[in-house]
Amino acid sequence: MKKLFFIALLGCFAFLSKPVQAQNNLVKLNLLAPLVSTGSFYYERVLDDSKAVQLGVFFTKYDELSGFGVTPEYRFYLSDTPAPNGFYVAPFLSFMRFTVESDEDFFSEGSYKGSMTNFGGGLVAGRQWIFKDRVSFDIFLGPEYTTGSVKVESGDEDDIQSAGLSGFIGRAGISLGLKF
Numbered sequence: 546m547k548k549l550f551f552i553a554l555l556g557c558f559a560f561l562s563k564p565v566q567a568q569n570n571l572v573k574l575n576l577l578a579p580l581v582s583t584g585s586f587y588y589e590r591v592l593d594d595s596k597a598v599q600l601g602v603f604f605t606k607y608d609e610l611s612g613f614g615v616t617p618e619y620r621f622y623l624s625d626t627p628a629p630n631g632f633y634v635a636p637f638l639s640f641m642r643f644t645v646e647s648d649e650d651f652f653s654e655g656s657y658k659g660s661m662t663n664f665g666g667g668l669v670a671g672r673q674w675i676f677k678d679r680v681s682f683d684i685f686l687g688p689e690y691t692t693g694s695v696k697v698e699s700g701d702e703d704d705i706q707s708a709g710l711s712g713f714i715g716r717a718g719i720s721l722g723l724k725f
Contacts, residue, residue, distance in 0.1 A: 571629060571681050573722030575603075582607040587720060589620070594627040596620065599635070605643075612643035612661075616716075618669070629724070630675040637716075639665045639691060647700075657700020661711075665691025669716055681722040689716045 575585035583605040591597045601616040616639045624631025641663040648656050671685030690713050695706050 568678065568724050571722050571724045573681060573683060573720040575718040575720045577717065577719050578603065581605070585718065587722070589629060591628045595622045597622065597628050609645055609647040610643055612641060614639060614641035629673055629681065632672050634668060634670050636668050637666060639663070639689060641691065659695055659697040659700070661693055661695050663691045663693030663711065665689050667716060675724060679724050681724055683718070683720045683722070686715070686717045689714050
């Protein structure tokens, strides 16, 4: 176990000691996500001067909805500056898994509990700035279509379906991150 730890530590030092010009990775935090009780994080990897891939993950607990999602995307940078700096368009896919649960209260006609699994996709357009070759600021917006299945544990399927995300929804973000 000590050997494995030492090798991992040595690998980390080797990875972090790469020259500055070889920075092709970004980690980012969506600043809008906390407004809807969500944590949203991204990892972007630059492939060449005009392309990058990004993987986003989120975790949420908002009203009766809780769950997580994963969003891979492929970015095409359209600016004269090399990626990841500039304007881009990005097709993406999404997978979301939610638990929906509501206790009976004054406004509802009954309690319900169930889960949703959603798949979707869409297209975002955005602009990313890189400051001091270390800090990223990214703004994006676009439509997404998502559909999925509902599993009812108790209550009405329509209540669970309406509490979840399905159909056309928007995807937006303002993220701040680090380039390494």
